[in-house]
Amino acid sequence: MGMTLAELTLAIRRKVDIEMEVIVAESIAEHALGFFGFSNRIIDNALEPTDRNLFYQLQDYDLLTTESEETTLWDGREWRIHYWKFKPDLRERVEAYMQRNLQEEDIDPFADIYSTDVPSIWTREAERITNPNAFTSD
Numbered sequence: 137m138g139m140t141l142a143e144l145t146l147a148i149r150r151k152v153d154i155e156m157e158v159i160v161a162e163s164i165a166e167h168a169l170g171f172f173g174f175s176n177r178i179i180d181n182a183l184e185p186t187d188r189n190l191f192y193q194l195q196d197y198d199l200l201t202t203e204s205e206e207t208t209l210w211d212g213r214e215w216r217i218h219y220w221k222f223k224p225d226l227r228e229r230v231e232a233y234m235q236r237n238l239q240e241e242d243i244d245p246f247a248d249i250y251s252t253d254v255p256s257i258w259t260r261e262a263e264r265i266t267n268p269n270a271f272t273s274d
Contacts, residue, residue: 139172139222141165144199147230151197168194177203177221191220199226 139147144165149156168190171178180202183191194200204218223229 139169139227141169143227143230144169146234147199147226148194148197150230150233151199164190171220172222177219180218180220183220195220199223 141162145158145162148161148164149158152161167187171182171187180188191200195202199222200220201223202218202220204216206214206216209215
């Protein structure tokens with residue numbers, strides 16, 4: 137069974153950039169799913185070079201994988217056929233990601249204690265030398 141548009145959109149956002157706009161990830165997912173239709177795999181020869189580049193990018197993001205098979209032609213030559221397909225565990229990874237419990241970040245109230253907008257707080261006015269040339273022979 138293939139991926140749904142929503143599942144692939146979420147997978148793309150999760151792998152590429154979680155802050156990616158949904159419409160952008162959805163358009164990438166829709167474009168990729170357009171090749172698969174109701175199949176689990178697509179033959180590589182059906183792709184144009186720009187589409188193949190997209191599939192290589194999706195493979196780099198661990199969303200697609202390839203497989204190949206060999207057959208013998210009637211004249212005795214070996215013929216290799218390459219296919220693209222979704223990773224077998226992609227659906228489970230997407231569902232696990234959607235079901236995860238987001239843990240709240242612990243906010244340290246003292247993390248910002250030494251940052252200040254006023255750098256003069258760190259100078260010691262009482263120890264400032266009033267006459268900088270007092271200890272020289274000038």
